[in-house]
Amino acid sequence: MEQVRSWKAQRIVERLSQKLTRQILLSLEACVHCGLCTDQCHYVLANPGDVTYAPAYKADKIRKFFKAHWDWTGRAFPWWVGARSLYSDEELEDLKDTVFGKCTNCRRCSLACPMGVDMATFNRMARGLLSWVGVMPEGVAVVAKDQWEIGNQMGVLKEDYLETLKWMEEELQEEYHDPTIRIPIDQPDCNVVYAINPREVKYDPRTIAEAAAIFHFAGESWTMPSEGWDMTNFGLFNGDDELAAAAAARVYDAVERLRGKKLVMSECGHGYRSTRCEGPNWLGREVPFEMESSVVTMLRYIREGRIKVDPSRNPEPVTYHDSCNNARSCGMFEEPRELLRLVCLDFREMYPNRAENYCCTGGGGAMSMSEYAPRRLRSARIKAEQLRATGAKIVATSCHNCVDGLYDLIRHYKLDMQVKLLVSLVANALVVPVRVPVPAARRPLEGRTILVIDDEPDVRLYLSKIFAEQGCEVMDAPDANQAMRAIKARKPDLITLDLVLPRKTGEKLYWELRRDPEYQDLPVVVVSGYASIESPRIDFHGFLREKGLPEPEGFIEKPVDVERLLETVRCALQNSRRGQA
Amino acid sequence: MHAISPQLALIQDELQIAALTFMATVYGLKIRWILRFRAGRDRQAPTGDADAARGARYSLAAIAMPWAMPSARRHPLLYFQFVVFHLAVAASIAMSFLIPYAPQAIAHPMIVRGLQALFAAGLAVGLLRLTRRLRDPYVRAISTPDDYFSLALLLVWLALSILAAPNRPDLGEGPLLAYFLLTAFLLVYVPFSKISHYIYYPFARWYLGRTLGHRGVYPLKRSRPAQA
Numbered sequence: 001m002e003q004v005r006s007w008k009a010q011r012i013v014e015r016l017s018q019k020l021t022r023q024i025l026l027s028l029e030a031c032v033h034c035g036l037c038t039d040q041c042h043y044v045l046a047n048p049g050d051v052t053y054a055p056a057y058k059a060d061k062i063r064k065f066f067k068a069h070w071d072w073t074g075r076a077f078p079w080w081v082g083a084r085s086l087y088s089d090e091e092l093e094d095l096k097d098t099v100f101g102k103c104t105n106c107r108r109c110s111l112a113c114p115m116g117v118d119m120a121t122f123n124r125m126a127r128g129l130l131s132w133v134g135v136m137p138e139g140v141a142v143v144a145k146d147q148w149e150i151g152n153q154m155g156v157l158k159e160d161y162l163e164t165l166k167w168m169e170e171e172l173q174e175e176y177h178d179p180t181i182r183i184p185i186d187q188p189d190c191n192v193v194y195a196i197n198p199r200e201v202k203y204d205p206r207t208i209a210e211a212a213a214i215f216h217f218a219g220e221s222w223t224m225p226s227e228g229w230d231m232t233n234f235g236l237f238n239g240d241d242e243l244a245a246a247a248a249a250r251v252y253d254a255v256e257r258l259r260g261k262k263l264v265m266s267e268c269g270h271g272y273r274s275t276r277c278e279g280p281n282w283l284g285r286e287v288p289f290e291m292e293s294s295v296v297t298m299l300r301y302i303r304e305g306r307i308k309v310d311p312s313r314n315p316e317p318v319t320y321h322d323s324c325n326n327a328r329s330c331g332m333f334e335e336p337r338e339l340l341r342l343v344c345l346d347f348r349e350m351y352p353n354r355a356e357n358y359c360c361t362g363g364g365g366a367m368s369m370s371e372y373a374p375r376r377l378r379s380a381r382i383k384a385e386q387l388r389a390t391g392a393k394i395v396a397t398s399c400h401n402c403v404d405g406l407y408d409l410i411r412h413y414k415l416d417m418q419v420k421l422l423v424s425l426v427a428n429a430l431v432v433p434v435r436v437p438v439p440a441a442r443r444p445l446e447g448r449t450i451l452v453i454d455d456e457p458d459v460r461l462y463l464s465k466i467f468a469e470q471g472c473e474v475m476d477a478p479d480a481n482q483a484m485r486a487i488k489a490r491k492p493d494l495i496t497l498d499l500v501l502p503r504k505t506g507e508k509l510y511w512e513l514r515r516d517p518e519y520q521d522l523p524v525v526v527v528s529g530y531a532s533i534e535s536p537r538i539d540f541h542g543f544l545r546e547k548g549l550p551e552p553e554g555f556i557e558k559p560v561d562v563e564r565l566l567e568t569v570r571c572a573l574q575n576s577r578r579g580q581a
Numbered sequence: 582m583h584a585i586s587p588q589l590a591l592i593q594d595e596l597q598i599a600a601l602t603f604m605a606t607v608y609g610l611k612i613r614w615i616l617r618f619r620a621g622r623d624r625q626a627p628t629g630d631a632d633a634a635r636g637a638r639y640s641l642a643a644i645a646m647p648w649a650m651p652s653a654r655r656h657p658l659l660y661f662q663f664v665v666f667h668l669a670v671a672a673s674i675a676m677s678f679l680i681p682y683a684p685q686a687i688a689h690p691m692i693v694r695g696l697q698a699l700f701a702a703g704l705a706v707g708l709l710r711l712t713r714r715l716r717d718p719y720v721r722a723i724s725t726p727d728d729y730f731s732l733a734l735l736l737v738w739l740a741l742s743i744l745a746a747p748n749r750p751d752l753g754e755g756p757l758l759a760y761f762l763l764t765a766f767l768l769v770y771v772p773f774s775k776i777s778h779y780i781y782y783p784f785a786r787w788y789l790g791r792t793l794g795h796r797g798v799y800p801l802k803r804s805r806p807a808q809a
Contacts (some may be wrong), residue, residue, distance in 0.1 A: 280702035356651050356804035
C-alpha cells in the first residue's frame with residue numbers, strides 16, 4: 001500500500017526539483033561513505049560516539065530523500081542504496097533538527113572530502129526546503145520575517161538607526177574634540193558607502209564610531225545609507241534564496257542610488273559572504289561597483305599611510321579566529337593577520353587556523369536558535385580548548401556572529417579572554433594627528449578670500465576649515481546662483497568649484513565667469529568627484545577638451561588630498577594677475 | 582601463448598565488449614542527465630588575484646596531494662590504503678584488457694608476481710576497509726547494502742585477479758573464466774552502484790574547485806602550527 005505523504009512533505013518533494021543545481025546533484029551523488037569527513041566536525045569531536053553528528057550521516061538524511069526521487073538505483077531499488085522519501089511532518093521535524101541544529105554550515109567537512117562533496121551547500125538547500133513550508137526554528141522564522149518586512153534582520157527602525165548614528169557622531173566629536181568628525185548619511189558620489197550589521201546599532205554602536213573615526217582620519221569620502229544599510233543576510237542561513245536575493249539587492253540599490261564607488265562592509269562573516277560572494281549569484285546579475293571588507297580597507301589605509309597606528313596600545317596577547325564564511329567561503333585569510341600584526345604587539349596563531357579553523361559554534365544562524373543552545377555550548381568545547389591553548393587574552397575576529405558565539409563559549413568555559421573585532425583594535429591603536437595651529441606669521445593664505453562652492457555641506461565645511469586654518473577668509477555657496485551673488489558682492493581671490501551642482505551646473509558657472517571680463521581672470525580650482533563608474537579616475541583634461549572649456553587654474557579630485565589642494569591653491573594665487581599685483 | 586577454449590574466448594572478448602558497451606552507454610546517459618541540471622556560476626568579481634581555472638585544476642589534483650587535504654593528513658594510513666586499493670583495481674582493469682589483446686605485455690614472471698602482489702595488497706586493504714565499515718560505528722551508520730556489496734564484489738574480483746594474473750589456461754581455465762565473468766558483471770553493475778563514483782569525481786571536484794578558486798580559497802591556505 002502506498003504510504004500517505006503529508007501536505008508539507010509533498011510540497012518539499014515538489015520543490016526539490018527546483019533547487020537542484022548541477023553542483024548540488026553531484027554532491028548528493030558522489031559520496032562514497034568513506035567517513036573521512038567524520039572527525040572534521042566539531043560536533044563529532046565534542047560528542048564522541050554519537051553518530052548522528054557525523055557529516056556524512058547528516059548529509060545522508062538529505063541524500064536518502066534525494067535518492068528516493070532522483071537517483072536511478074534509488075528509485076528502482078531504494079533499500080539497496082538507503083533511499084527513503086519524506087512522508088510525515090515528524091520526519092520533517094527530525095530533518096530540521098539535523099540541518100539547523102547539528103550543522104553550522106561551516107564547510108570544514110566539505111574541504112576535507114576527497115570527492116569534493118560540498119555538504120554545507122546542500123545542507124543550506126535542505127534548510128531552504130524546510131523553511132519554505134515553515135519548518136524552522138522559531139528564532140530563524142522571526143529574524144527572517146524582520147529582514148523581509150523591516151529591511152534588517154534585527155528589526156531596527158529607521159529612526160533608531162539614524163538616531164544611533166547621530167549619537168555616535170556626537171560621541172566622536174566630543175572624544176576627539178573635533179567638530180568636523182561626521183557620520184555622513186546619504187551623501188552622494190562618495191568613494192565609500194559603508195554598510196553594517198544591525199547588531200552594531202542594537203548592541204555594539206561603538207564599532208560604528210570606531211569605523212567612523214578611521215574613515216575620518218584617513219580623509220575618506222564616505223557615507224552610510226539611510227536605507228539598505230544592513231549587509232547581513234538571513235537568507236544565507238535559512239536557505240531562502242528569494243530572501244537572500246532581496247536582502248542583497250537592498251544594499252546594492254543603496255550604493256547605486258548614492259552613486260558610491262565602493263561598498264565597504266563592516267566585520268560580519270556571513271554578511272560579507274552574502275553580499276560580496278553570493279549576492280550577485282542569487283540575483284543573477286553582476287554588480288557594477290567594488291565591494292570589500294572593512295578589514296581590507298583598514299589595512300589599505302595603514303599601508304598607504306593614511307592612518308597611523310601604534311601597536312603598543314594593544315599590548316595583550318591576541319589570537320585570531322577565522323570566520324568560516326570569511327575564510328572557507330570567501331578566501332579572506334591573510335589580510336586580518338597582516339592587520340593584527342600592525343596594530344598589536346603580540347599576535348599569536350591558534351591551531352588549526354585559516355581554512356582548517358574550527359567554527360565559533362555560533363555560525364549558520366545558530367545564535368538565533370535558542371532551543372539548540374545547550375547542544376551548541378557542549379560542542380563548543382573544541383573551540384574552547386583551541387582558544388585556551390593560545391594563552392591569548394584577546395581573541396580577535398572579523399565577524400559579529402563569531403563575537404556572540406565566542407563570547408558565549410568563553411563565559412561557559414570560563415576562559416580568561418575577551419572577544420574583539422579588528423575595528424576596535426585598529427581604533428585603539430589609531431594615532432590621531434595633533435592639530436598644531438600654524439603661527440600667524442607663517443600662515444600662507446593670510447589676507448586672501450576664498451569662495452568654496454559645493455552643494456555638499458560636509459565638503460563646504462571641510463574645505464572652509466582647511467582654508468581658515470591657513471589664515472584666509474572663507475565664504476561658501478551651495479549652488480551656482482548663490483555663488484554668483486557672493487562673487488558680485490565681494491570679489492574673492494580664488495574660488496573652489498564643484499562641477500556637480502543642483503540646477504545650474506558648475507560647468508555653466510565656470511563658462512559665465514570666463515566670459516565675463518570682470519571675472520575672467522578670477523582663479524578657479526575645480527574640486528570635483530565627477531567620474532563615471534566605468535572609469536573611476538577622472539580624465540579631467542579629456543573632459544575639458546570634450547566640453548570645449550578653457551583650462552582652470554587647478555583641478556583636485558575628490559576625495560581631497562589636503563596637501564595637494566593647498567599647493568594648488570597657493571600656485572593659483574601666485575600665478576594669477578591678482579596675485580602678482 | 583596458450584590455446585584457449587571457445588567459451589573463454591567468448592567471455593574474455595565478446596562478452597567484455599558487450600558489457601563495456603553497456604557501461605559506456607549508461608555512463609553516456611548519466612553524463613547527459615547530469616548536464617541537464619543548470620550549473621551555478623560565480624558572477625561576483627574574483628577575490629584578489631584568484632583564478633577559477635587554477636582552483637579547478639588544484640581541486641582535481643588534490644587527491645594526489647595528501648598534504649593538501651586535511652583528512653588525508655590526519656589519516657595517512659587510510660590514504661595509503663586508498664592508494665593501494667585503487668592501484669590494484671586499476672591494474673586489474675588494465676589486466677582485463679591485456680590478457681585477451683596483449684598477453685605478452687604481462688607474460689614475464691616478474692610482472693606476474695608484481696601484479697599478484699599488488700592484487701594481494703589491494704585485497705588485504707579491501708579486507709581492512711570492510712572491517713572498518715563493519716566495526717567503525719560512524720562508517721557502519723552510513724553504510725548501505727550497496728556499500729557492502731560493492732566492496733565485497735571488488736574483494737572477490739581482486740582475489741580472482743591473483744589467480745588470473747599468470748594467464749595459464751593450460752593449467753585450467755577456471756580462474757580466468759571466473760575472473761572474466763565477474764569483470765563482465767562488474768561492468769554492468771558498476772554504473773548503478775557506488776563504484777561509479779569515479780564518474781562523478783571529476784565533475785564534483787571541478788565545480789567545487791572552480792567556485793573555491795574564484796573565491797581565493799583554493800589552492801588551500803594550509804593551517805600552520807602556532808609559532809613558539
